[in-house]
Amino acid sequence: MDYWEDAARRWGNLGAPLRPDAEVVSAYRRHIPAPFAGTLMLGVTPEITALCRPVIAVDSSAAMIRTVWPGDRPERRAILGDWRDIPAADASFANCIGDGSPNVFAFPADMEAFFGEVRRVLAPGGRAVFRVFCAPDEAVTCREVFARAERREIPSFHSFKFQVAGAIAREAANPNVEVAHVRDTILNAYGSCGSLAERGGWPAKEVETLDYYRGSKAFIAYPRQGDFIAIAGAQFARAVIAPSGSYEGASLFPMLVLDRH
Numbered sequence: 681m682d683y684w685e686d687a688a689r690r691w692g693n694l695g696a697p698l699r700p701d702a703e704v705v706s707a708y709r710r711h712i713p714a715p716f717a718g719t720l721m722l723g724v725t726p727e728i729t730a731l732c733r734p735v736i737a738v739d740s741s742a743a744m745i746r747t748v749w750p751g752d753r754p755e756r757r758a759i760l761g762d763w764r765d766i767p768a769a770d771a772s773f774a775n776c777i778g779d780g781s782p783n784v785f786a787f788p789a790d791m792e793a794f795f796g797e798v799r800r801v802l803a804p805g806g807r808a809v810f811r812v813f814c815a816p817d818e819a820v821t822c823r824e825v826f827a828r829a830e831r832r833e834i835p836s837f838h839s840f841k842f843q844v845a846g847a848i849a850r851e852a853a854n855p856n857v858e859v860a861h862v863r864d865t866i867l868n869a870y871g872s873c874g875s876l877a878e879r880g881g882w883p884a885k886e887v888e889t890l891d892y893y894r895g896s897k898a899f900i901a902y903p904r905q906g907d908f909i910a911i912a913g914a915q916f917a918r919a920v921i922a923p924s925g926s927y928e929g930a931s932l933f934p935m936l937v938l939d940r941h
Contacts, residue, residue: 691748697933698838700727700779703925704811704933708777711809711922711937717774720801722763722781722810724749729756732775738766763794768801776801776808780900782936783813787855787901788911795915799940808916808938811924815846815855815902816932822847826869829880837882839929841866841890846932849902856901863893908936917941 697704708731709715719732724739729750738761739745749758761767763781776798785791798808825834825843834840845862849855867890870876877887903911905921913919918939924930 697836697842697927697929700725700811701925701927703927705731707922707924707935708809708811711807711935712775712777713807714774718772719775719777720766720768720773722776722778722798724758725779726750728777728779731777736768736773738763764790764797766797766801770800771803771806772801774803774806776806777810779811780813781810782908782912783900783902785901786899787903787907791901791903792911792914795912795938798938799915802940804940806940808936808940810936810938811933812908812936813842813846813900813902814908814932814934815849815904816843817904817906819850820847821851822865822869832881833928834880835928837877837880837886837889839927839932840880840882842932843929845900846902855903855907856899858897858899859893860896860898863890866890905934912936912938 705727708728712731715732719735721729721735721737724737724744726748729735733755735756737749737756737758739758740760740762742760745758745760752758759767782791782794785794802808822844825840825847828834829840834843841862844866845857848857848862848865866876870879873887873890874884877884909919909921916938920937922935922937924933924935
């Protein structure tokens with residue numbers, strides 16, 4: 681079973697900030713000036729499906745579409761497709777949205793090509809809005825993230841997991857982090873999911889989602905905010921980072937807003 685097929689099967693066990701909450705949805709809404717214009721959605725994240733219409737969602741995983749997508753309606757439909765070669769004509773959409781979509785591409789070359797493809801399908805004056813996952817601007821170690829967790833300063837296990845990944849990226853000076861390496865780094869420090877749940881104060885069921893990463897070859901890219909601005913800004917007339925909310929760790933999950941010429 682591949683990473684995305686497994687993610688689809690276990691989607692209901694995932695929580696914020698991995699899945700957008702009401703605060704994040706509000707942040708999307710603030711940055712979409714034309715919600716009733718044609719919109720491309722990259723992925724099938726159900727929490728943001730109703731932000732715009734009409735919507736065409738593109739996902740490379742049939743399992744995600746089958747399990748997570750809330751269903752086709754006259755104003756929305758989901759299709760299989762590759763974000764590196766989006767099945768749409770040039771200048772087809774007023775908007776493009778997605779949650780973490782850029783992060784599935786290796787930084788820098790593959791991510792740069794992804795932004796070029798998004799630009800291609802946006803009409804002149806169109807806007808893309810993504811929530812992105814970032815490594816911290818300041819140097820942070822995994823040991824420091826573990827210490828904060830044991831002081832019960834990280835309320836969400838999923839935020840903890842992403843903060844560890846960002847620290848791995850900074851320590852290795854490489855933003856492309858295999859998800860299996862995140863799991864192994866955490867369990868090498870804590871021994872077991874049970875010990876991790878107890879010491880961090882998180883529900884055991886949430887912590888056990890760490891095992892989704894066991895043996896996976898999937899990776900997530902964690903550039904810093906400035907790296908996103910640089911690589912997307914080369915493709916778009918305007919590229920800005922904006923807050924996604926005030927929740928703990930929100931600075932690592934900002935909105936990336938891109939305007940086409």
